[in-house]
Amino acid sequence: MLKFKSLIMTILSLLLPLSNNALADGIAKPWQIGFQQAASPLATAAIETHNFVMFFMFAVLFFVLFLLAYVCFRFRAKNNPNPSTRTHHVLLEIIWILIPTIIIMVIAVPSVKLIYKQEVIPKTEMTLKVTGYQWYWAYEYPDFDSISFDSYMIKEEDLKPGDIRLLDVDNEVVLPIETYIDVHVTSGDVIHSFAMPSFGIKTDAVPGRLNQTWIYIEKPGVYYGQCSELCGAYHAFMPIKIRAVSKEEFKKWILVAQQKFAELESNQQYKIASN
Numbered sequence: 132m133l134k135f136k137s138l139i140m141t142i143l144s145l146l147l148p149l150s151n152n153a154l155a156d157g158i159a160k161p162w163q164i165g166f167q168q169a170a171s172p173l174a175t176a177a178i179e180t181h182n183f184v185m186f187f188m189f190a191v192l193f194f195v196l197f198l199l200a201y202v203c204f205r206f207r208a209k210n211n212p213n214p215s216t217r218t219h220h221v222l223l224e225i226i227w228i229l230i231p232t233i234i235i236m237v238i239a240v241p242s243v244k245l246i247y248k249q250e251v252i253p254k255t256e257m258t259l260k261v262t263g264y265q266w267y268w269a270y271e272y273p274d275f276d277s278i279s280f281d282s283y284m285i286k287e288e289d290l291k292p293g294d295i296r297l298l299d300v301d302n303e304v305v306l307p308i309e310t311y312i313d314v315h316v317t318s319g320d321v322i323h324s325f326a327m328p329s330f331g332i333k334t335d336a337v338p339g340r341l342n343q344t345w346i347y348i349e350k351p352g353v354y355y356g357q358c359s360e361l362c363g364a365y366h367a368f369m370p371i372k373i374r375a376v377s378k379e380e381f382k383k384w385i386l387v388a389q390q391k392f393a394e395l396e397s398n399q400q401y402k403i404a405s406n
């Protein structure tokens with residue numbers, strides 16, 4: 132019954148233009164069909180563009196469906212024993228070229244606007260560097276004494292109550308809300324893709340190349356994403372977990388993280404040295 136209800140809700144929200152699907156918060160829900168709830172201006176813009184284009188898609192779909200049904204019925208052999216032999220009709224040809232052209236132009240305007248919004252990085256306040264590896268993500272905060280750490284998925288046998296299978300990680304990314312964040316994405320081996328549905332970003336992590344995108348998280352919460360470029364055997368096991376907190380909490384986290392990851396690193400170096 133619950134499944135049925137959420138299915139109906141999803142269908143309704145898909146049909147309502149400009150609806151901002153409120154089914155999820157940073158994570159996909161069972162039986163969800165629509166988008167995850169937007170938590171950044173890019174995600175909002177992408178969902179609005181999607182809804183706008185969907186309107187025309189459905190209009191064209193139903194119009195063509197209607198024409199097909201009409202032709203099948205009206206011009207069937209029994210109803211139309213003497214078929215027309217007309218091969219050209221100037222006005223009709225002008226109409227069926229002009230109308231699709233206008234539709235494409237109307238769709239192009241918000242699409243290009245969206246691309247511009249995605250590609251032009253606003254003035255940012257901090258940087259997060261993301262590096263994809265087989266099969267985990269490494270993060271760096273170059274603005275804060277180069278905090279850096281690796282983030283591995285928690286294996287099924289190590290899950291604690293409340294952890295989410297295939298999505299929770301050992302070291303989560305913590306970011307401040309209401310901050311323009313520059314995200315640099317690259318890879319250490321093969322092509323990965325850093326995708327965060329709630330932030331409306333999906334940026335390829337390409338070895339030897341630095342890709343750039345930006346996020347501005349509107350509300351605190353935990354947001355999940357996954358590698359979205361087939362990168363090998365454990366492609367499905369390198370999730371992204373981002374915790375968005377207030378600016379004050381972020382400052383506190385920075386202090387803790389600087390200590391924690393510096394200790395981790397010196398332990399590792401000690402291990403390497405003593406081997």
Ligand SMILES: [Cu+2]
Nearest residue numbers: 323324358362
């Ligand atoms: Cu990957």
